[in-house]
Structure formats: C-alpha cells, structure tokens
Amino acid sequence: MNRAMSRVAHEVIERNRGLTDLTLVGIRTGGVHLAHRLAARLKEIEGAVLPVGALDITLYRDDLNKMREQPAVRKTEIGFDFTDKIVILVDDVLFTGRTIRAAMDQLIDFGRPREIQLAVLIDRGHRELPIRANYVGKSFPTSPEEKVKVLLKEEGEDDRVIIENAA
Amino acid sequence: MPLKSKDLISIKDLDRDDLRLILDTAESFKEVGAREIKKVPTLRGKTVVNLFFEPSTRTRTSFELAAKRLSADVVNISASGSSVAKGESLLDTARNIQAMQSDLIIVRHPCAGAPVLLARNVSSAIINAGDGAHEHPTQALLDLFTIRERKKRLEGLTVAIVGDVLHSRVARSAIAALKMVGSTIRLVGPPTMIPREVAHWGVEVFYQYEEALKGADVIMILRLQLERQGRGLFPTLREYANLYGLTARRLAMAKDDVLVMHPGPINRGVEISPDVADGLSSAILAQATNGVAVRMAVLYLLSGVAKHEPVDP
Numbered sequence: 001m002n003r004a005m006s007r008v009a010h011e012v013i014e015r016n017r018g019l020t021d022l023t024l025v026g027i028r029t030g031g032v033h034l035a036h037r038l039a040a041r042l043k044e045i046e047g048a049v050l051p052v053g054a055l056d057i058t059l060y061r062d063d064l065n066k067m068r069e070q071p072a073v074r075k076t077e078i079g080f081d082f083t084d085k086i087v088i089l090v091d092d093v094l095f096t097g098r099t100i101r102a103a104m105d106q107l108i109d110f111g112r113p114r115e116i117q118l119a120v121l122i123d124r125g126h127r128e129l130p131i132r133a134n135y136v137g138k139s140f141p142t143s144p145e146e147k148v149k150v151l152l153k154e155e156g157e158d159d160r161v162i163i164e165n166a167a
Numbered sequence: 168m169p170l171k172s173k174d175l176i177s178i179k180d181l182d183r184d185d186l187r188l189i190l191d192t193a194e195s196f197k198e199v200g201a202r203e204i205k206k207v208p209t210l211r212g213k214t215v216v217n218l219f220f221e222p223s224t225r226t227r228t229s230f231e232l233a234a235k236r237l238s239a240d241v242v243n244i245s246a247s248g249s250s251v252a253k254g255e256s257l258l259d260t261a262r263n264i265q266a267m268q269s270d271l272i273i274v275r276h277p278c279a280g281a282p283v284l285l286a287r288n289v290s291s292a293i294i295n296a297g298d299g300a301h302e303h304p305t306q307a308l309l310d311l312f313t314i315r316e317r318k319k320r321l322e323g324l325t326v327a328i329v330g331d332v333l334h335s336r337v338a339r340s341a342i343a344a345l346k347m348v349g350s351t352i353r354l355v356g357p358p359t360m361i362p363r364e365v366a367h368w369g370v371e372v373f374y375q376y377e378e379a380l381k382g383a384d385v386i387m388i389l390r391l392q393l394e395r396q397g398r399g400l401f402p403t404l405r406e407y408a409n410l411y412g413l414t415a416r417r418l419a420m421a422k423d424d425v426l427v428m429h430p431g432p433i434n435r436g437v438e439i440s441p442d443v444a445d446g447l448s449s450a451i452l453a454q455a456t457n458g459v460a461v462r463m464a465v466l467y468l469l470s471g472v473a474k475h476e477p478v479d480p
Contacts, residue, residue, distance in 0.1 A: 056195065059207040059237075069169035070471035072188075073195040073464075109204045 001121070001159045004137030005034070008119055009041040011135050012088065019046050021085045021114070025053040027103050028074055030092030033154040034121055038090060053078030055089075060102035076106070083111040088135075092150040094120040097131035122161060124148050170468050174286040174293040177302045178343035186347060189464050190312050196467070197460035199236060210239035210470055213270040218260070219296070220246040220276045225431050225455060226296050226306075230273050233462035239270075239470075257281060258288055265289040271466060274298075279336075292469040300334050306430050307340035309461040311348065313454050314385055317426050321348040327379045327421075328352060330389035330411060330438055331360045333400075337430045338389055342368055355379035356389075356411060359400040376411055380420040388413055388429045391438050404437060414440045418448060426450050 016022055019042060026035030032054045039050050056074040064070070089103055104116060119135035124142040140163070142148060147164040151157035170188065172180045181189075199207055215234040217227055227243065234241045244264075246252065251260060257276070264272060271292045274282045279299030286293040297303040315321050326345055332338045332354055345352050346369060354361060355373040365372055373379035380386065391407065401407045413427065427439075427448045435441050444451060 059199070059209040064209060064471065065212075067471060070468055073192050073467065075195045075198050077198070105208070109206070110202065 001137070001161075004121060005037055005041055008135045008137055009038060009045060012038070012042065012117075012119070013046060015117075015134065016086065019048045019050060022088060023051050023053070023080060023082045023085050023113075024088050024090055025055050025078060025082075025103075025107065027089065027091040027099060028054055028056045029155070030121075030150050030152060031055075031090045033152050034092060034119075035088075035090040036154075038088075038119065051080040053080065053082075055103055055106060057099055057102040057106060060106045062098060062102065078110060081111060082107075082113045084114050086115045086117065087113040088117045088119050090119045092121050092152075093148050094118075094123045094131075094133050094136075095126060095148070097127045097129035100131050101129050121150055122148060169471065173469070174282070174295075175304055175465055175469060176283050176286055176293065176295045178304050178307055178340045178347070181304075181347075183347055186308075186311065186344065189308055189461065189468065190315060192464035192468060193308075193312050193457070193461040196236075196463040197457065199463070200456070200460055206236050206238060208238045209467060210234065210237035213237075213239040213470055214268060215239045215241050215271045215273065215466065216264050216269045216291075217241065217243045217296075218264065218272055218274045219244065220251065220257075220274075220281075221297065223275055223296070225458070226275065226303075229455070229458040230294075230296065230305075230462050230466075233459050233466055234271075236459070237463055237466060239466070242269075258284065261285045261289050265291055270470060294465060294469065297336055299336065300339070301336050302340045302343075303336040303430075304340050304344075305458070305462055305465060306337050307344040308465070309454055309458040310341055310387065310428060310430075311344055312457045312461050313428065313450050314426065316453070316457070317450060318384060321345075321350060324350045324384040325382055326350050326352055326385040326387060327355060327373075327383040328387045328389065329355050329376065329379070329413070331391055331400075332356055332365070332389065333360045333362045334392050335389045338387075341387060342370060353379045353383070357401050357407070376417060377420055380417060383421040383425055385426045385428060386413060386418075386421060388427065388433075388438050390430060390432065391434055393434070408437050412436070412438055412440060413443050415442055415446070418443055418446075424448075428454060431455070 024035040026032035035052050039052050054077045056076045058071050058073045117134040120133045121137040123136045123139045126144050145166045149162050151160050231241050269291045273294045273296050275296040276298050279301035281298050282293050282295040328338050352370040354370050429451050
C-alpha cells in the first residue's frame with residue numbers, strides 16, 4: 001500500500017509539474033486518511049504542504065430514496081478556498097463511479113476549481129458512469145458481487161485490502 | 168441507525184440514542200448552513216407542508232428554511248386565509264394535503280393532541296411544531312443542541328426553567344429531554360403558574376428566583392404568553408417583571424459561565440431585561456441559528472422512514 005501511494009505521489013508531481021495550486025480532498029472515511037497520507041508523501045518529496053479537506057457525500061447520494069433507513073451524515077470540512085485551483089479527489093475504492101459523481105456535484109457547490117483530478121487506491125472496475133481515475137494505486141479485477149474493503153491503520157487495523165464473496 | 172418512529176410528536180417518542188443521533192446529525196447540517204451555497208440536494212422531490220393553526224415567525228421560518236436547504240418543496244398553510252376559516256375539520260384538511268402526495272407535514276395547533284390525531288390518520292410523517300400546552304419537541308432538541316455546543320456536555324448540568332410553566336409546551340418538552348440526558352432541573356415561577364402535576368416530574372420547584380439561580384449552568388426563560396393570560400394569574404406585568412424578570416443583578420447569582428436561553432419571541436423588560444438579552448451570556452440568537460440545523464436533521468431522519476416500501480439493500 002505504501003509503494004502504491006508513493007507511485008501515486010510521483011505521478012501527481014509529474015502530471016502537474018510540481019505542487020503549485022494543488023489541493024487534496026478526501027472522501028469520507030477511507031479517502032480522508034489516504035489524502036493525508038498522500039499529502040505527507042508529497043511533502044517528503046517536494047517539501048510543500050498541501051491543504052487537505054474532507055468530504056461527506058451522503059447528502060448528495062442518488063440512492064437515498066431506495067434505502068430502508070437514512071445513512072448517518074458526517075461533516076464536510078474543507079477549510080480552504082479552491083476556486084481556480086486544482087482539486088485532487090482521493091478515495092479508497094473506485095467502483096460504480098456514483099460516489100465520485102456525488103463528490104464532484106458537492107465540490108462544485110463549494111466553489112469552482114480549475115480542474116478536478118481523481119486518485120484512488122483500488123480500481124475494481126464495473127463503472128456505471130463515464131468516470132475514470134487519473135491516478136490508480138492498483139487495479140483489481142473483481143466480480144460485481146464481491147465486496148472490496150480497504151483497512152487502514154488510522155482506523156485501528158493493519159493496512160490491507162480484503163475481497164469478500166457476498167455469499 | 169434510524170429513528171424508531173414515523174413521526175415526531177413528543178420527546179417521549181425518543182430514547183437517548185435517538186437524541187444523540189439527531190444532535191450529531193444536526194452538527195453536520197450546521198456546516199451546510201455556513202456554506203456560501205446553503206443547499207444540498209438530499210430531499211429533492213419531497214414535499215413538506217407547514218400547517219400552522221397558530222401564529223409563528225421563528226418556528227415556521229426555521230422549518231421552511233430547513234426544508235428548502237434540503238431542496239424539498241415547501242407549502243405554507245395558515246389557519247387564516249385557508250379553508251380552515253370556512254370550517255373544514257383538521258382531519259379533512261390533512262387528508263386533502265395527503266392526497267396531494269405530501270411526504271412530511273409540520274403542524275402547530277392550539278389543541279394538545281392535534282398532531283397525534285394526524286399521525287394516526289395520514290401516512291405522511293408528522294412533526295409537532297407545538298400543540299397547546301403539550302409539547303414542542305424540536306424546540307427542546309435545539310435547546311439541547313445549543314447547550315451541548317456551548318457546554319460540551321449535557322450530563323450533570325443544572326438548568327433553571329423560569330416563568331409560566333403551566334402554559335408552556337416548551338417547558339414540557341425541555342424537561343423530558345433534559346431528564347433523559349441527566350441534567351438537574353429547577354422550575355421557578357409564580358405559584359399560580361407552576362402546575363400541580365410537577366410533583367410527578369422529578370424536578371425541584373422554587374418560588375424564589377434567586378434561590379433557583381445559585382449554581383445554575385443554564386437559565387431557560389419561558390416567554391410570558393400574554394395571549395394566554397387575562398385570568399388573574401399575577402397582579403400586574405410590572406410585578407411579574409420585578410419578581411421573575413432576569414436582570415443583570417440576578418444573572419450574577421448564577422455560575423460565571425451561565426448560558427441564558429429563551430425560545431422567543433422575547434418580551435423585553437418583562438421576563439428578560441434588554442442588557443441580559445443582548446449580553447455575553449445570551450445564546451438566544453445561537454438558538455435561532457441552531458434551530459434550522461436541528462430541523463434539517465429531523466426532516467432528513469424522518470424522510471426516509473415515512474412511506475417508502477422497504478427495498479432490500
């Protein structure tokens with residue numbers, strides 16, 4: 001996982017020719033931890049500290065009407081203005097793309113970034129929307145029924161990715 | 168974890184977990200109110216009806232803003248200027264609103280029990296915005312939210328509730344909620360305005376304002392409901408202000424960091440002096456701000472359980 005994050009960090013620097021005007025926004029919960037890790041790695045390499053925000057997309061979900069009960073809403077905390085800057089959205093797993101759609105809609109309610117890029121640790125395929133990540137830690141072919149979980153030490157686990165059969 | 172009830176009629180419909188869920192959710196919604204674009208698409212396509220049979224500025228506006236910030240469609244109906252004035256019964260009005268596919272109905276009514284009558288007869292979620300002298304649950308929730316925000320805790324606080332407890336639905340809801348979270352409650356007011364049933368409420372009763380203020384963390388002032396008076400419960404307004412008005416001199420008897428709250432609208436110079444209402448201890452405007460966040464949380468949490476057929480996740 002560390003090697004994957006290091007590679008993503010180098011790709012971010014290469015693609016953007018440095019860290020000028022870059023900001024990071026993690027999608028709760030896993031994405032926020034990964035955004036902080038990415039920021040730490042970028043600081044090691046380039047010495048610059050990027051602002052990191054946290055996005056909770058619950059209020060922008062497209063499946064609220066289909067759920068039996070309302071999911072818990074947590075706070076969105078973006079303590080900086082990203083107008084005319086580049087926002088790199090960070091999430092743990094890219095699957096249908098619906099989370100990213102919700103995240104982009106919400107970001108645009110906060111301001112008008114010059115560009116939105118997407119970094120994910122795992123791309124497991126099965127997109128339902130035309131969305132593609134700019135930076136991928138690792139691509140995992142999965143079947144739609146499987147569940148992919150990223151466990152992180154920030155949540156009190158060992159860093160690892162588990163794939164479960166939804167049997 | 169969802170709320171257990173389809174409606175919010177009384178604080179007694181909730182348990183401690185529900186209370187915490189509502190307050191935590193409201194914290195997230197408070198952040199939405201601080202954004203430049205104070206709107207999220209969460210309740211798009213839902214219809215919220217404000218059905219108010221009594222005058223209200225704060226509560227109705229607060230619910231309306233809460234619903235609009237969640238992108239719901241909002242309709243306001245007040246007793247005057249609607250077919251209620253033509254003699255339509257409460258249930259008929261509500262059934263007709265329901266027939267227009269409402270999802271949530273917020274009701275304020277002079278008669279205790281009106282919201283529960285609706286809850287039993289229509290499928291929309293019913294939120295009680297004040298019924299007679301019974302309850303006003305969202306007011307108690309926003310009071311708790313404000314106390315928790317300022318004091319960082321709810322347990323173990325001493326809260327003095329002052330004034331016309333007899334007519335006050337705000338007091339009844341607040342007492343139920345504060346008891347649930349483990350606060351000590353003191354009631355103080357003229358003996359004519361302290362109802363006899365307080366003996367069963369598990370609260371301390373004072374008739375001397377100063378006694379009740381000693382060591383208080385929070386002072387909750389009740390509005391003197393001038394429209395419900397005229398029955399000789401106290402001699403004159405001036406005497407009431409003298410005995411039960413919160414002045415700077417009385418405020419000094421409570422703890423240094425005491426919080427002064429009032430559900431509004433305030434009668435300046437009667438139950439609270441202007442310098443206290445506008446002073447550093449006052450949380451009155453914070454209550455209004457928090458009211459919108461708390462009502463967004465209630466609308467959100469009740470909107471999902473209202474009338475949808477369960478779908479497998």
